[in-house]
Amino acid sequence: MAAISVCSSYWVISGLAMVLGAMVHRADARAFFVFGDSLVDSGNNNYLATTARADSPPYGIDYPTQQATGRFSNGLNIPDIISEHIGSESPLPYLSPELRNQRLLVGANFASAGIGILSDTGIQFINIIRMHSQLEYFQQYQQRVSALIGAEQAKRLVNQALVLITVGGNDFVNNYYLVPYSARSRQYDLPDYVKFLISEYRKLLLKLYYLGARRVLVTGTGALGCVPAELAMRSTNGGCSEELQRAAALYHAQLETMINDVNRKISSNVFIGANTHQMHTDFISNPQAYGFSTSKIACCGQGPYNGVGLCTILSDLCPNRELFAFWDSFHPSEKANRFIVQQMFTGSTQYMKPMNLSTILDLDSRS
């Protein structure tokens, strides 16, 4: 009898501990940090003197406030949808004056449209937050949070956070392939350029690790040669640009290997690779299966494939954004972003290596 009563009080206590644990976990839900380019910028460029911006209509036409916020989407972008999944507010742009006090504890978005792995990418956009500056801001952020909650708590907040980094596409379209005979294309042939990019990217990831990041979702690029802008510029028969597709394929293969290597070096699965190239290819090769009427024509733009120039108030605008995989000539629609995030959370190892985000969040909630 005594044994049974000890046993049942053990279950009561451990049950209570689990309930308390869940409450503590909710009270300090994990922070979320975002680094990278326009695919994940939530409005930093609004505060900068640059032409790489999405702060006027029709951008944001399907956003909850129906306003252009600086997101390169008709509605939500990938960080917003990840935040929805983890049950937290979407982190504010780091340059937003509203990012202070308790709001800091939700995380921050350091991304800036136009940037690349290399600091000479997107030079035509002039004043944007390049990767090294995004990392400097991350350090500054940590000092601000330390002042708010103490150094030890701040370190814990960063260690327990989810981090997203999306960069690399601009190193092709706004650098190597920006103009014929670009400086980088004269310096490197494509395979050597990709090798160089990956070695520079590796340094950025290690820097993130040294700054305290312990769960980092690393995405590749989209299907670079198939975006409406490239169809308009390079396609002769409606097919994707072979040269840019070759670039994207080389980049993805080496990115996956590099992530693997870095995880091995630090003996932990800190970096999670999302095969966004495959995710994009899925809806580009069979748009109807995803409910899209087209994956070639942008919803907002002008010229062939609506792929020429910027999306502005004067552009052609599709009435139903749900039917378009691409919102503008480079960026997926909110609906396409939702398919991408869905795969991040539930995809097989073909899409997510070494594992999907559902598995990661599950593992982390037990540790």
Ligand SMILES: *[C@@H]1O[C@H](CO)[C@@H](O)[C@H](O)[C@H]1NC(C)=O
């Ligand atoms: C996530 O990945 C795991 C392992 O690959 C798989 O078993 C599972 O079905 C995937 N989806 C979810 C929702 O966890």
